[in-house]
Amino acid sequence: MATETALDVVMPQMGVSVSEGTITKWLKGEGEAIQADEPLLEISTDKVDTEVPSPGTGIVQQILVQEGETVDVGAKLAVISPEGAPAAAEEPAEGPEPTAEPAPEPATAEAAAEAAAPSTAETPAPVPAPAAPDVSGNGKTFVSPVVARIAAEHGIDVGSVPGTGQGGRVTKKDILAVVEAGASTTARQEAAAAPAAPPAPARPAAPAAPPSPQPQVGGEQLEPMNAMRKGIAEHMRRSLDTAAHVTSAIEVDMSKVVAIREQLKAEYQRSYGVNPTYLIFVARAATDTLLHYPWINGEIRGDQIVTRTYVNLGFAVELADGKGLIVPVVKNAEGLNLLGMARAVTDIAERARNKQLLPDEVQGGTFTITNPGGYGTFHGTPIISQPQSAILGTYAVVKRPWVVQDELGEDVIAIRPIMNLTITYDHRLVDGALAGRFLRDLREKLQTWGEDRY
Amino acid sequence: MAELTYLQAISDGLRLEMRRDKRVYVIGEDVGVYGGAFKVTLGFQEEFGPLRVIDAPLSEAAIVGSCTGAALMGMRPVAEMQFADFVSCGWDQLVTVAAKQFYRAGTPVPIVVRLPSGGGFSGGPFHSQNPESSFAHIPGLKCVCPATPEDAKGLLASAIEDPNPVLYFEHKHLYRRIKADVPEERFTVPIGKARTHREGEDISVITWGAMVYTADEAADELAKEDVSVEIVDLRSVFPWDREAVLESVRKTSKVLVLHEDTRTGGFGAEIAATIAEEAFESLDAPVKRIAAPDAPVPFSPPLEKAYIPQVETVVQGLSELAAY
Numbered sequence: 039m040a041t042e043t044a045l046d047v048v049m050p051q052m053g054v055s056v057s058e059g060t061i062t063k064w065l066k067g068e069g070e071a072i073q074a075d076e077p078l079l080e081i082s083t084d085k086v087d088t089e090v091p092s093p094g095t096g097i098v099q100q101i102l103v104q105e106g107e108t109v110d111v112g113a114k115l116a117v118i119s120p121e122g123a124p125a126a127a128e129e130p131a132e133g134p135e136p137t138a139e140p141a142p143e144p145a146t147a148e149a150a151a152e153a154a155a156p157s158t159a160e161t162p163a164p165v166p167a168p169a170a171p172d173v174s175g176n177g178k179t180f181v182s183p184v185v186a187r188i189a190a191e192h193g194i195d196v197g198s199v200p201g202t203g204q205g206g207r208v209t210k211k212d213i214l215a216v217v218e219a220g221a222s223t224t225a226r227q228e229a230a231a232a233p234a235a236p237p238a239p240a241r242p243a244a245p246a247a248p249p250s251p252q253p254q255v256g257g258e259q260l261e262p263m264n265a266m267r268k269g270i271a272e273h274m275r276r277s278l279d280t281a282a283h284v285t286s287a288i289e290v291d292m293s294k295v296v297a298i299r300e301q302l303k304a305e306y307q308r309s310y311g312v313n314p315t316y317l318i319f320v321a322r323a324a325t326d327t328l329l330h331y332p333w334i335n336g337e338i339r340g341d342q343i344v345t346r347t348y349v350n351l352g353f354a355v356e357l358a359d360g361k362g363l364i365v366p367v368v369k370n371a372e373g374l375n376l377l378g379m380a381r382a383v384t385d386i387a388e389r390a391r392n393k394q395l396l397p398d399e400v401q402g403g404t405f406t407i408t409n410p411g412g413y414g415t416f417h418g419t420p421i422i423s424q425p426q427s428a429i430l431g432t433y434a435v436v437k438r439p440w441v442v443q444d445e446l447g448e449d450v451i452a453i454r455p456i457m458n459l460t461i462t463y464d465h466r467l468v469d470g471a472l473a474g475r476f477l478r479d480l481r482e483k484l485q486t487w488g489e490d491r492y
Numbered sequence: 493m494a495e496l497t498y499l500q501a502i503s504d505g506l507r508l509e510m511r512r513d514k515r516v517y518v519i520g521e522d523v524g525v526y527g528g529a530f531k532v533t534l535g536f537q538e539e540f541g542p543l544r545v546i547d548a549p550l551s552e553a554a555i556v557g558s559c560t561g562a563a564l565m566g567m568r569p570v571a572e573m574q575f576a577d578f579v580s581c582g583w584d585q586l587v588t589v590a591a592k593q594f595y596r597a598g599t600p601v602p603i604v605v606r607l608p609s610g611g612g613f614s615g616g617p618f619h620s621q622n623p624e625s626s627f628a629h630i631p632g633l634k635c636v637c638p639a640t641p642e643d644a645k646g647l648l649a650s651a652i653e654d655p656n657p658v659l660y661f662e663h664k665h666l667y668r669r670i671k672a673d674v675p676e677e678r679f680t681v682p683i684g685k686a687r688t689h690r691e692g693e694d695i696s697v698i699t700w701g702a703m704v705y706t707a708d709e710a711a712d713e714l715a716k717e718d719v720s721v722e723i724v725d726l727r728s729v730f731p732w733d734r735e736a737v738l739e740s741v742r743k744t745s746k747v748l749v750l751h752e753d754t755r756t757g758g759f760g761a762e763i764a765a766t767i768a769e770e771a772f773e774s775l776d777a778p779v780k781r782i783a784a785p786d787a788p789v790p791f792s793p794p795l796e797k798a799y800i801p802q803v804e805t806v807v808q809g810l811s812e813l814a815a816y
Contacts, residue, residue: 184745184776204816210745210776 045094047078047116049109059083060108061115066098072118079115096120180207188213192220218397220265266362277424281464285419285431288477290484292435292455295319298489302376312380316457317353317409320432322379322492323483325349325371328405331476335404337425338467348372352403352423353383355390365423366390367403376492407432416458427467431460496674499667501641502606503532505648506570508678510540513568516652517544519555520572520606529574530608530667552582559603560590560657568652569603576609576661577621590657591632600655604648610702610752611800612665617788620796622701622753627659628730628762635729636683637661639704641672643727646681654683661729663702670705686733688740692722695813696740698763699750700726703801707750710806719814729759737763738771745776746813752800755783777816782809 049059063080066072077089078098099119103109181189181196185208189196199216201208263271277283299314306314328335332345351371356363366386368374374382389395406423411433420429440454459480463473483491496504510516517540518533524547527534537545548555552573559569573579579586582605590601611620628635634656638644644662651658689704690711697707704725711721724740726732741747747767749760764779782801790796 182745182776183773187773207816209816 042120044099044120045096045118046114047090047093047118049081049111049113049115050090051111058108058110061103061105063105064101065089066092068098068101070098071121072096072098090115092118094118180205182207182210184210185213188217192217194220218401270362273424274421277421280424281422281427282466283419283422283462284465284470284473285460285462286470286473286477287417287458287460288481290457290459290481291440292316292457292484294486294488295484296435296455298492301489306377306380310377310381312377312384314376314380316411316435317407317432318376318380318383319484319492320430320457320459320480321351321353321368321371321383321407322374322376323480323487324405324407324430325351325374325379326483327476327480329372330479331472333467333472334428334461334463334476336427336467337404338427338464339425343467346404348404350402350404352406352426353387354406354408354420355387357393358391364390364395364400365403365406366395366399367401369402406430411435411457418460420460420462422462422464428461428463428473431462433458433460493673494676495671496641496645497668498638498641498644498662498670499530499532501645501674502648502662503534504674505645505678506532507536507539509568509570509649509652510536510544512678513652515566515568516570517546517562517567518570518572519546519548519559521548521550521555521574523547523572528572530664532572532606552578552580553585556582556585556590556603556605559605560585560593560601563590563601563603564593564599570606570652571603572606573608575615575619576607576623577618579605579607579623579659586627586633586657586659587630591630593632594656595632601657602652602655603657604651604660605657606660606662608664608667609661610663610665611789611796612702614791614793614796615664615789616791620789622661622751624659624661624729625753625757625759625762628732628759632656634658634683634731635661636727637663637700637729638681638727639663639666639670639689639701639725641670641674643681643687643725645674646679647683647727649678650680650683653680658683661701665702666705681727684728684731684733686736687725687727688736689723689725690721692720692744694720694744695746695748695810696722696724696737696744697748697750697806697810698724698726698737698740698760700729701752703750703752706801706803706806707748709803710810713803713807714810714814717811717814719810721810732759732763734766734770737767741767741771742774745774746816747775747777748780748782748806748809748813750782750801750806750809752784754786755781756786758783777813780809780813782806 059081060083061079062082065077065079072078072092072095074093074095075091078092079090081088081090096118097120098116100117101115102117103113103115109115185196188194188210189199194213194216196208196213199208199213202212203209295316299316299319302314306312328349333343335346335349337344348369349371351368352365353368354363354365366389368379368382368386371379371382386395386399389399403423403426405426406429408418408420408429409432410418414434416433416436418431418433420431422429435455435457437453438456439451440456441449442452442454444450459477461473461477506518510518518536520528520533522529523533524537524542524545526547527536533545548558555571555573559571562569573582586605590603593599593601607623609622609624611622624635624637627633634651634654636647636651636658638647638660648660651660690708692711695714697711699707704723707721707723711723714721722740722744724737726737747764749763751758751760753759758781760781760783764781767775767779782805784799784801787799790799
């Protein structure tokens with residue numbers, strides 16, 4: 039029965055010889071609702087320990103004696119006020135507002151939603167809209183172990199992530215969406231050039247401890263490092279810290295490829311609007327070779343080795359402004375013939391340059407090809423895109439004097455278009471002999487495959 | 493390949509082992525002339541004779557005890573408990589003698605005890621239990637719980653081959669209900685290796701026995717709401733495949749541990765505790781358990797339905813995890 043006026047809770051008489059009692063525990067706090075006869079506190083006397091029930095239904099308006107204190111029988115311990123009643127007149131300064139509790143919650147949720155805005159403002163990819171603030175639970179503040187770990191790994195403030203879980207909780211999916219959106223944001227931002235550097239980062243850099251900043255001196259200009267550049271920096275460093283990089287190179291006589299290309303070029307451009315570049319031929323032959331080298335197309339995951347029946351081929355692409363790079367991925371490259379590969383690579387490279395890639399298209403690569411040969415370079419040692427285990431470098435096709443055998447079996451010097459290929463591999467998983475065999479097989483295909491094999 | 497019921501696969505596996513190894517014999521109540529209460533050994537006595545297909549007196553202690561002695565003398569006995577529930581009469585022989593023999597004397601005890609277990613057909617409190625967790629708790633015993641005909645055959649071969657006492661829990665509700673292609677030749681399924689029954693991304697269900705199928709039906713329901721459920725069929729309850737479970741949990745971050753045995757002290761508790769210890773940082777929701785309540789299995793069909801975890805209960809649990 040709801041009380042109509044404020045009721046006092048007093049130290050009960052627990053037997054004729056008992057004159058005082060000690061408060062051991064308050065079972066309700068100030069501002070909490072309580073039913074009549076519901077236990078309100080525990081007391082201890084020299085005879086018994088017992089619970090004291092509430093004399094009526096209402097709100098615990100005021101607690102007058104703290105835990106551990108001993109008071110005489112009949113002393114006033116607390117005041118129960120009817121629900122919705124104004125604070126009692128007596129000692130108003132000490133009593134907190136009975137219903138103050140829920141107030142901070144919406145404010146926090148709102149602040150969190152606001153804080154989320156800056157991090158999503160530049161993100162063209164759809165990010166779940168901030169959930170309506172839910173004040174019913176503590177969902178907004180509870181961070182699950184996996185969310186805490188992902189947040190720490192990526193330097194994300196969980197409070198800024200819109201939550202879709204129970205009570206607005208940030209779920210693993212929510213935070214992964216932010217991580218992925220971060221990668222695509224990175225992809226669309228402009229950054230300083232690094233033409234030969236391979237893979238773009240899959241995630242924004244975790245904030246590294248900055249060295250104490252050097253003051254600017256004469257002749258120097260400072261510009262802030264944007265997210266993409268930070269991402270590239272972090273990824274390159276992390277890859278070198280992770281993988282045991284070794285590079286092997288091989289020289290390939292591209293005569294056959296040059297001949298086939300000459301044959302196909304006009305038709306491809308006229309009928310399909312794509313150019314069968316040397317890169318396409320290499321990609322096609324490399325994909326076929328990778329199917330026989332699952333570890334080179336594989337990955338180390340914990341203490342397990344991941345191998346696949348498919349090849350998702352990443353291509354390092356420089357942005358149109360030359361200030362950064364991105365690695366779009368051709369999924370299931372093993373299902374593409376030369377024309378399919380040409381179309382796929384042309385499409386993703388164009389959209390990469392024009393910043394029209396979807397987040398999904400820069401993920402899931404199993405092997406990467408980087409092609410700095412366009413500038414005439416003949417060798418390089420690219421960095422592996424983590425967590426892959428190798429990256430193929432293709433270089434300029436250069437006419438060189440080459441020892442071949444004539445039809446009589448005599449050694450003669452001929453002029454041949456030669457391309458160097460490098461494979462940089464993670465020696466933790468891939469040994470030199472395996473990488474060597476891979477290059478040998480790849481060269482064999484490029485030197486012998488007829489048009490029908492592509 | 494031939495399509496076999498779960499029961500036929502057990503029978504087939506046992507027959508192959510008896511044909512290939514003369515040390516293998518079966519003993520149990522009514523396994524000979526009658527062919528066993530569920531007809532697993534139907535026709536066995538005709539083929540192998542009464543000395544290798546032995547009708548035992550109504551004493552599980554005598555059955556398990558004699559098997560232990562025979563195993564010590566070089567035989568490979570396969571004992572049938574008519575119902576898993578009756579194994580309690582053989583507890584002392586199993587737990588005190590067979591399980592500890594190798595530890596005490598260094599002599600292996602290669603016995604297999606077949607335990608027709610599980611409910612779902614109004615068998616009541618004496619004919620429906622799933623006592624695997626009691627024996628998983630005993631060092632020196634192994635416990636396997638196949639869910640598919642193929643695993644039933646392959647795990648039986650492994651159990652007979654194993655130098656330890658192995659408890660082979662065969663779920664009665666699967667006997668004639670589940671059919672699948674099973675290789676005709678002899679093969680083994682390793683003890684202690686789980687099987688991914690269904691791949692998924694969002695929630696892992698860790699289960700075994702008949703609950704694999706309950707989980708699968710529930711997963712179909714969740715798939716309609718775009719929630720992808722992975723089902724790990726443990727296959728062996730002890731030793732159990734911690735790595736497979738942890739790997740799945742690390743992938744999905746949400747777990748439901750499901751079993752038909754009662755909840756308190758059920759083997760799911762061990763799994764849940766291990767996940768909390770080993771994969772805490774991968775969790776995105778509390779580990780959830782669905783199991784039978786802490787009560788005997790009821791006779792009454794509606795009550796039994798309320799008792800054994802049903803598809804709807806599992807759908808509900810998975811939905812809660814998905815929404816968490």
